[in-house]
Amino acid sequence: MTDVSSPPTLGRSSPDLAARALATAPAFRARHLPTLILVVVLAALPLVLPNAFYFDVAIRILANAVLAVALNLLIGYCGQISLGHAGFFGLGAYGSAILTTHWDWKAPTALVVSAAVVGLLAWLVARVILRLKGHYLAMATLGLGIIVTIVLTNEASLTGGPDGMSVGDFTAFGFRLYGERVWYWVFAGLLVVAVVLAGNLVESPAGRALRALHGSEVAARVVGIDTASFKTRVFVLSAVVAAIMGSLTAHYLGFITPQVASFHKSVELVTMVVVGGMASIWGSVFGAALLSLLPELLAKFEGFETIVFGLILVTTMIFLPRGIVPSIVARLTRKEG
């Protein structure tokens, strides 16, 4: 506004207007209360989990929740679909597994290098694909995910082929991560970090730019938003998160097969985002919890579990098309107003 060539200031400022404007900013309490609740729940959960099996279920939920939150930035905020995120997850898992067992790398180094390589790969894919319009990214990532599975299955000398390979413990700086209880705290901490970082991003100018380009790409470009660059950065970000989670999950499980990178896993992640609610961070956490728990809860249906699982998803999407969390929030806020 100090630029000499710019026109005189349009409009008038008034304290009343400023107050009304600032009232639209996300309130501190609304932003941080859910995070606080999450922290309390995660801290209290170990007190009620009876045995290692339940810790294992909790860890799977936490890992999926981190993946879903990162993927939601791409799907819900950028409006781009990746059907190959399990591929990035698998590359991270096998990267850590191969580097630590075959080459005796330290676990943290292996994790960082795997994540960096996946980031570079994602960047290359995005650079080529994201300049095109439409669902080319979905197609390209679908192909990429399948290629990753094939390579992991066929390069048996490195990966153990379809039989899988074992992975050592995660040791760093004299610490050794071992046992469900320890891993629980690691993944719980990561989820809190992921939720806080994603929440910050969404409320930042970058997050606004992402939502704007999802709403209208041409309008976003006209105000100076480099849409291709934003999509690329978020795609790389979500791929790197997937790789890091892959590495850690490999160390936690101690044994991995090419199934970790399967197309089924990719679809499962997208489903978590969509069912939980696109463009809703808490939706992703909820979606991850629901989709990770359902197979356990439905186990008593035996042969019919897949059908019941499908029915629940279809019903959800018919009655809560915006996803579970956003639909419920909309309903609650409408009642209050």
Add this chain to the structure above:
Amino acid sequence: MLRVENLTKSFGGVTAVSGVSFSVEKGTIQAVIGPNGAGKTTLFNLITGVYTPSSGSIVFEGSEIGGVAPERLAKRGISRTFQNLQISMNLSAIDNVMTGAHLGLNSGVLAGMLGLTTLGGRERATRIRAAELMEFVGCGRYIDAEARSMPYGALKRLEIARALMAEPRILFLDEPAAGLNHTETHEIEELIAELGASGITVVLVEHDMKLVMNVSDRIVVLDYGKKLAEGTPEEIRVNPDVVAAYLGAESEGV
């Protein structure tokens, strides 16, 4: 300020804009009129970087901008609105306007994740400025509204507020009064006149002749992608070619 020379754009076999030349003086309001399909919106899309010209040149403040991407043109002070609304319905009204200030804010993804962008009050100041501009364009009552809950006329104004948020030196308005009633059209007319008076160069495509004649300093008439005439509103009003091609045709239809 802006000079368009021999600008041509073909889509396959169809030439939407054919050898159009005109220039826009700094601080003036220039209208582009013509019957439907005359190539007005294509012309806008060419100048604002949405399309790449097939041939010809577009010179803005001394440099060639033909084929330059819209996000780069935004940095040079070119902003626009759209004939068919381009509002992000997944954002609140004020957030839509705030996107206009994108270039003035720290839009780093990492900085955003670490919460660094809300420091220093830039975001706060932007929010207040957005509210002021919403009030200025006449949709102040929607400051706390969601975009999807706003009526059409207010969304048209919201687009102008967003474009102004970028502090443009030249503003392209693509049919700002389309779909508006008499009162609303009159209000938009006053708004455009006010923008012109503030020193922003305005180029508008519009079908409402009363509005065009009232606010424009100069008018360019397009027909079948070619420039038919150019001049002041008085000259255009009496130009026989224009009357035959456009005004005449319109009055027959009434």
